[in-house]
Amino acid sequence: MCETAQRQPRADEYSFVMTLNNRTKAFAAVWTIGILLIAFFSNVDSLSGWLVAGLIAFGPSVSLLYFSREPADTTSQRIREARH
16 A cells, blocks of 8 residues: 555655646746737737737747646556556
8 A cells, every 4th residue: 555655755746847837838828918918009010010029929938838848647647547
């Protein structure tokens, strides 16, 4: 039988990565909305200006979300998946 003390380090790592993953998504959303709002209130009127603002807004956000890793499955999740 697995004791709570044996499971705790893995659970702590999983919750830390999930929190980091949620913060990454929140940062990407705030960054994108912030840059687009700055462009809007700066009276960007040309198509090329909006393209540059879009690249600045979506470029870092997409790359951040693409390269951030999902947390690994816990042992209990892998056991449940193997049973089904």
